[in-house]
Amino acid sequence: MTIRLLAEPIVRAALAEDLGRAGDITTDAVVPADREIDATIGARQPGVVAGLDVALMAFELLDPSLAIEVICPDGSRVERGQTVARIRGKARPVLAAERTALNLLCRLSGVATATRQLADAIGNHKAKIVCTRKTTPGLRILEKEAVRLGGGANHRFGLDDAMLIKDNHVAMAGGVRPALQRAKAAAGHLVKIELEVDTLEQLAEALEEGFDAVLLDNMGPNTLGEAVAMVGGRAITEASGRITRETVADIAATGVDLISSGWITHSAPILDLGLDTD
Numbered sequence: 001m002t003i004r005l006l007a008e009p010i011v012r013a014a015l016a017e018d019l020g021r022a023g024d025i026t027t028d029a030v031v032p033a034d035r036e037i038d039a040t041i042g043a044r045q046p047g048v049v050a051g052l053d054v055a056l057m058a059f060e061l062l063d064p065s066l067a068i069e070v071i072c073p074d075g076s077r078v079e080r081g082q083t084v085a086r087i088r089g090k091a092r093p094v095l096a097a098e099r100t101a102l103n104l105l106c107r108l109s110g111v112a113t114a115t116r117q118l119a120d121a122i123g124n125h126k127a128k129i130v131c132t133r134k135t136t137p138g139l140r141i142l143e144k145e146a147v148r149l150g151g152g153a154n155h156r157f158g159l160d161d162a163m164l165i166k167d168n169h170v171a172m173a174g175g176v177r178p179a180l181q182r183a184k185a186a187a188g189h190l191v192k193i194e195l196e197v198d199t200l201e202q203l204a205e206a207l208e209e210g211f212d213a214v215l216l217d218n219m220g221p222n223t224l225g226e227a228v229a230m231v232g233g234r235a236i237t238e239a240s241g242r243i244t245r246e247t248v249a250d251i252a253a254t255g256v257d258l259i260s261s262g263w264i265t266h267s268a269p270i271l272d273l274g275l276d277t278d
Contacts, residue, residue, distance in 0.1 A: 006141050007054045008061075013138075014100045015058060024096040037091035038278040041105070043078040047271040048116045050074055050146035051108025052085060055101040063093035075112075075149040084273060091277075098275050106270040107139075108146040114268035115150030118261060121245050125252035127259050130155045130238070134262035143265045155260060162192040164215070176202050180209040194238070203227055207234070216256070217241050224254040 043049075052074050059066050066089035072078050087094055118129045129152040135143045144154045156162045165179050173179035176195065183193050194213035197203045200223065203214065207230065216227050218241035228237050238258040239251050251259055 003141065003145055004053065004057070008057065010138060010142065011054060011057045011061060011100070011104070014104065015061060015097065018100050019096065024092070027092050027095045031091050031095065033090075033092065035091040036089065037087070037094050039087045039094055039275055040083050041085045041087070041102075041273055041275050043072075043080060043082045043084060044272040044274055046079050047077070047109055047113035048150050049076045049078055049084055049105075049109050049271075050112035050149040051105050051142060054108070054142060055105035056085060056087075058097040058101040058104070059087055059094060062097045063090055065089055066093065077116075087275075094275075094277075102273060102275060104142070106273055107136075108142055109271035109273060110268045111143050111146035111265055112150035113271050114264045115147045115152040117245055118243070118248050118259070118264065119151035121248045122252045122259070123249060125249070127239075127252040127256050128153045129248075129264070130258050130260045131265050132260055132262045133158070134266040136265070147264060150264075152264070153258075155258075162194065163187055164194045164196065166196045166215075167198065167217075170196075170202075176205045177209055180206060180211060184209075194236075196240075197227075200226060200230065203230055207231070211235055213238060215240050215260070221250045221254050224251060224256060228255040 049072050052070065056068050059068065066087055069086040071086065072082065072084045078084060115129055131144055131147040131152060132155055140157065144157065147154060163183050165183055170176055170179045173182060180195060187193055192212040194215055195206050195211045196215040196217050197206060198217050206214065213236035214231060215238045216224055219227060224239055231237055236258065237256045238260055239256045240260045243259055243261040243263065248259060
């Protein structure tokens with residue numbers, strides 16, 4: 001319910017962007033107002049469905065009387081040719097909402113599918129795939145939900161969720177130690193502090209101050225293993241940088257708790273789904 005409440009303004013804005021001032025003038029000219037339609041949304045390649053509820057909202061907002069049947073709910077793995085949903089009712093609103101609905105569904109299913117590929121590649125290692133703030137402006141809540149549907153977990157949603165001290169912060173503060181000290185002095189009792197480090201030397205210095213989580217940036221598997229051993233369970237360890245399906249298993253084998261990937265939200269290819277009519 002929360003996702004639906006947050007998603008509705010996004011879907012309304014997307015419909016308004018597409019319909020413009022006069023609506024779907026092609027459909028209104030060509031398709032009789034009383035024409036009925038029996039349409040299906042189907043997968044044209046295998047993957048994970050995400051954003052179906054949001055996509056179907058586009059049809060519902062244009063015509064609440066449409067009969068909509070969900071066949072493969074969000075989170076489902078689908079094969080090529082599999083029917084995901086059926087829509088029956090007046091043809092005009094279905095055709096008018098089609099592109100908005102598919103834009104959202106294909107994009108979010110692509111995010112879920114990319115996440116699932118990384119999560120599957122990890123195998124039995126304990127690490128979780130997490131997303132970042134590298135999301136499409138305006139779609140963050142939906143893309144992060146797609147990550148969860150694909151078997152991943154969410155990093156912070158925004159700058160106010162937790163403190164993440166990155167390399168530029170360290171440089172501006174004058175080093176790892178003063179950056180951590182200032183963050184601790186400003187953080188409320190419920191605010192977590194994570195520090196990004198590039199070297200084992202930075203990590204050793206940071207461990208003397210203490211923190212809740214450490215982002216081990218662009219380290220190879222051997223160095224990551226050393227870093228995890230140094231932390232020794234005193235904080236959450238997160239690997240970031242150069243995360244691909246080919247490298248993720250070796251990274252997970254180092255014992256890190258989290259593996260963060262910007263690619264799953266900023267560069268994941270869409271999952272091809274389409275709407276076909278009778």
